[in-house]
Amino acid sequence: FRGLWEYRFLHRDLETLLLADPQLHEDYRNFYRYCLGQAQSILMALDQAGIIRADREACEDLALNAWIMITSWFSFLHCTQPLTTASGVSESMLEGGIYQVLSLGKPYLTETYREAALALIAEVTTRPDWLDGRMS
Numbered sequence: 001f002r003g004l005w006e007y008r009f010l011h012r013d014l015e016t017l018l019l020a021d022p023q024l025h026e027d028y029r030n031f032y033r034y035c036l037g038q039a040q041s042i043l044m045a046l047d048q049a050g051i052i053r054a055d056r057e058a059c060e061d062l063a064l065n066a067w068i069m070i071t072s073w074f075s076f077l078h079c080t081q082p083l084t085t086a087s088g089v090s091e092s093m094l095e096g097g098i099y100q101v102l103s104l105g106k107p108y109l110t111e112t113y114r115e116a117a118l119a120l121i122a123e124v125t126t127r128p129d130w131l132d133g134r135m136s
Helices: 002-006 014-020 022-048 056-080 091-104 111-124
Strands: none
Touching (some): 014 022, 022 056, 091 111
8 A cells, every 4th residue: 555655646547547558558457467366375375374264266356356445445535535635635544445455354364363363453554433434
């Protein structure tokens, strides 16, 4: 998400940029495939280590859902939050995306590692107040 924050201007109109430049579009698709493969490998390794319980299909689905959430987080914020300018997204709003992505894996945690994994997640991020149903 740090990279998303630093290059947030790209994500405001990524579709238009990619449609305007076929080479950039191909490079982005290759980047997507690479990232998705890496995420799937990490999830499969977590399964093999007994930290999560997820078959190959679940790991593929979870990786894709995380990608979708990461790459559409700015659009979500702009559509659901009372932002006064295009640059009105704060870093704390961005950190809400980190929380949401990590939350995707919670149902897959095994009992053996659940407490330790949740403690680690809590060290990295907490559920932002603005996500608790009081979204304006």
